[in-house]
Amino acid sequence: MASLLPRATKRLRLSPPSGFVCHDCRRAFGSSVCQSQQQQPAPSQHVSQSEKTTHFGFETVAEELKASRVRTVFSSVAANYDTMNDLMSLGIHRLWKDHFVRSLNPGIRPASTASSPQATPGQTILDIAGGTGDIALRLLDHATTINHDPRTNVIISDINPEMLAEGRKRFATSPYYSTSTNRRVSFLEANAEDLSAIVSNSIDLYTVAFGIRNFTHKQVALQEAFRVLKPGGVFACLEFTPRLSNPLMNGIYKRWSFGAIPLIGQVVAADRESYQYLVESIERFPSQSEFAGMIEEAGFMVPGGERGVEGELESGWEDLSLGIAAIHKGVKPVSR
Numbered sequence: 046m047a048s049l050l051p052r053a054t055k056r057l058r059l060s061p062p063s064g065f066v067c068h069d070c071r072r073a074f075g076s077s078v079c080q081s082q083q084q085q086p087a088p089s090q091h092v093s094q095s096e097k098t099t100h101f102g103f104e105t106v107a108e109e110l111k112a113s114r115v116r117t118v119f120s121s122v123a124a125n126y127d128t129m130n131d132l133m134s135l136g137i138h139r140l141w142k143d144h145f146v147r148s149l150n151p152g153i154r155p156a157s158t159a160s161s162p163q164a165t166p167g168q169t170i171l172d173i174a175g176g177t178g179d180i181a182l183r184l185l186d187h188a189t190t191i192n193h194d195p196r197t198n199v200i201i202s203d204i205n206p207e208m209l210a211e212g213r214k215r216f217a218t219s220p221y222y223s224t225s226t227n228r229r230v231s232f233l234e235a236n237a238e239d240l241s242a243i244v245s246n247s248i249d250l251y252t253v254a255f256g257i258r259n260f261t262h263k264q265v266a267l268q269e270a271f272r273v274l275k276p277g278g279v280f281a282c283l284e285f286t287p288r289l290s291n292p293l294m295n296g297i298y299k300r301w302s303f304g305a306i307p308l309i310g311q312v313v314a315a316d317r318e319s320y321q322y323l324v325e326s327i328e329r330f331p332s333q334s335e336f337a338g339m340i341e342e343a344g345f346m347v348p349g350g351e352r353g354v355e356g357e358l359e360s361g362w363e364d365l366s367l368g369i370a371a372i373h374k375g376v377k378p379v380s381r
């Protein structure tokens with residue numbers, strides 16, 4: 046991985062990959078993330094004071110560098126991505142994705158359509174940061190086998206051409222792409238923050254799984270989601286959370302993720318640094334209530350969202366596996 050990064054952007058490590066001793070405060074951490082890591086880290090040497098900065102894992106980089114750094118990570122992991130996902134999550138990502146898709150129930154139900162189901166066009170689904178197509182395949186399988194809907198189609202969009210190439214390979218042999226007359230999947234290389242290739246109010250369902258934490262401007266991406274969705278359309282996100290509510294379980298989980306995942310990346314994919322970024326980026330993602338607030342700020346209604354005494358959203362998401370990951374949804378209001 047080091048050779049894939051230009052020398053000028055080589056990472057200034059703010060957190061050690063092993064031993065759990067923070068270089069900033071010299072404290073060991075295990076049960077929770079080091080306090081100094083929860084604050085914005087000091088800018089890296091290659092970021093000038095006047096530049097707008099953001100985080101890239103635990104590193105601070107100029108905003109305009111982040112997308113290309115993220116692209117480099119995913120170009121590097123693309124070929125091993127699916128195998129690594131199974132190893133890193135012990136296969137649990139499959140259960141989360143299955144549950145995510147089932148909860149969305151994609152496809153038009155014949156019983157709910159007009160007298161002639163043949164005439165209904167099916168849903169148009171946009172799977173953002175769709176990568177190798179894990180979510181898209183499940184969406185199409187569900188629409189077809191559960192809802193008997195042969196028309197619903199998915200646009201897989203990703204910033205990274207190598208991830209999309211893996212997706213194309215996977216779909217080449219599937220019934221959804223193999224016939225040129227009824228292709229139900231298409232591929233779009235795009236940054237989620239600029240979906241100008243997609244017409245406003247044209248999408249029924251917008252999904253993003255394990256992608257949004259990598260975006261530089263998450264609020265901009267949410268606004269783009271709002272723009273492309275039809276009134277009544279649904280935004281749905283499956284993402285890791287920065288910490289579990291149970292401190293003991295959080296400590297065990299962080300030990301696993303910071304200790305084992307970069308190591309598995311090193312042994313299996315000869316790429317420790319990309320996998321180090323992947324675990325660090327989880328720490329930088331907003332909490333469930335903060336993220337629900339961001340979805341609302343983009344204009345969505347958050348189903349089940351209730352406010353606490355301080356006015357923050359206290360519910361409106363679904364925690365998975367003790368809160369290691371969470372599903373957030375938003376509905377674009379019909380009249381606006």
Ligand SMILES: C[S@@+](CC[C@H](N)C(=O)[O-])C[C@H]1O[C@@H](n2cnc3c(N)ncnc32)[C@H](O)[C@@H]1O
Pocket residue numbers: 112115116119173174175176177178179180202203204205208235236237238253254255256257259260261
């Ligand atoms: C962890 S993978 C998730 C892939 C897939 N959704 C899944 O669940 O298996 C994250 C994906 O986000 C993509 N990505 C990162 N930043 C992006 C951006 N700004 N716009 C679109 N895609 C982005 C990466 O290229 C990568 O394919």
